[in-house]
Amino acid sequence: MRFLPLVILSLALPVFSGFGQDVPATRILGEDIPSQKILGQGSLQSDDLPSTPPPKGIQGVKAPPLGVKSWIQLPEGKETIDISDYQGKTVVMLLFQNTCEACHKRAFPTLKMLVEKFGDREQLAFLAIQTPFEDFSDNTESKLQSTADEFGLSIPLGHLAKTPGFYSINAAYKTGGTPWWIIVNPVGIVDYNGFYLNPDIAVDNLEKILAGNPPE
Numbered sequence: 001m002r003f004l005p006l007v008i009l010s011l012a013l014p015v016f017s018g019f020g021q022d023v024p025a026t027r028i029l030g031e032d033i034p035s036q037k038i039l040g041q042g043s044l045q046s047d048d049l050p051s052t053p054p055p056k057g058i059q060g061v062k063a064p065p066l067g068v069k070s071w072i073q074l075p076e077g078k079e080t081i082d083i084s085d086y087q088g089k090t091v092v093m094l095l096f097q098n099t100c101e102a103c104h105k106r107a108f109p110t111l112k113m114l115v116e117k118f119g120d121r122e123q124l125a126f127l128a129i130q131t132p133f134e135d136f137s138d139n140t141e142s143k144l145q146s147t148a149d150e151f152g153l154s155i156p157l158g159h160l161a162k163t164p165g166f167y168s169i170n171a172a173y174k175t176g177g178t179p180w181w182i183i184v185n186p187v188g189i190v191d192y193n194g195f196y197l198n199p200d201i202a203v204d205n206l207e208k209i210l211a212g213n214p215p216e
Contacts, residue, residue, distance in 0.1 A: 056176035057193035064172035068158035095180040098143040107179030133162040
C-alpha cells in the first residue's frame with residue numbers, strides 16, 4: 001500500500017459515501033487496525049493520536065484536466081484523451097503505482113470486476129492512470145502494458161508522474177496516495193474522489209446511474 005506521509009488515517013474513509021461507505025473499521029485499509037475507531041464521515045482517530053485533518057480529494061466541482069500524454073490502449077484514432085472527451089458519460093478512474101501493493105491486491109481486482117460487468121455500456125467509461133510520486137525507477141511508463149496484461153484490462157492506461165513545477169493529477173485532484181478512485185459524472189463534476197471504493201456499493205450505484213437514477 002502506498003500513500004503520502006501523515007494522511008493514512010484521514011484517507012481511511014472516502015469523501016463521498018455513495019461509493020465507499022460501509023467499510024468496517026478493521027477492514028478500511030485492507031488490514032486490521034484494532035486501535036482505530038470511526039468518529040464520523042471523513043475522519044478517524046486513534047486512542048493515542050490527535051484528530052486528523054479533513055480528508056484529501058475534491059468533490060462537487062468541475063473535474064480538472066488529466067494532462068496525460070502517455071497512454072496505451074486508446075480508442076482507435078485517438079492519440080490522447082482527457083475528461084472533456086467523456087462528456088455525457090460517467091467516468092470511473094483508478095490512480096495507481098506499480099509498486100503499490102494495495103493497488104494490485106484490492107483496487108485492480110475491483111476495477112477488473114467493474115470493467116467486466118459494465119465495460120460495454122456506452123454511458124460509462126473506465127480509465128487507469130499511473131501517478132508516481134515515489135519509487136520513480138520502478139513506477140515507470142514501461143509498466144503500463146504488464147499491468148494491463150496482468151488484470152486483463154483493455155481500457156486506456158496512462159502515465160503522469162508528479163514532478164515539481166509541472167502539472168500533475170495528484171495536485172489537481174488533491175489525491176492522498178494510491179490507490180485513489182475518481183468518479184466524474186456526465187456533466188463533468190467530480191462525484192467521488194477517495195481512497196477506497198466499496199465494490200458492492202459501486203456496482204449498485206453504477207446500475208442506478210445506468211437506469212437514470214441518482215446514486216445513493
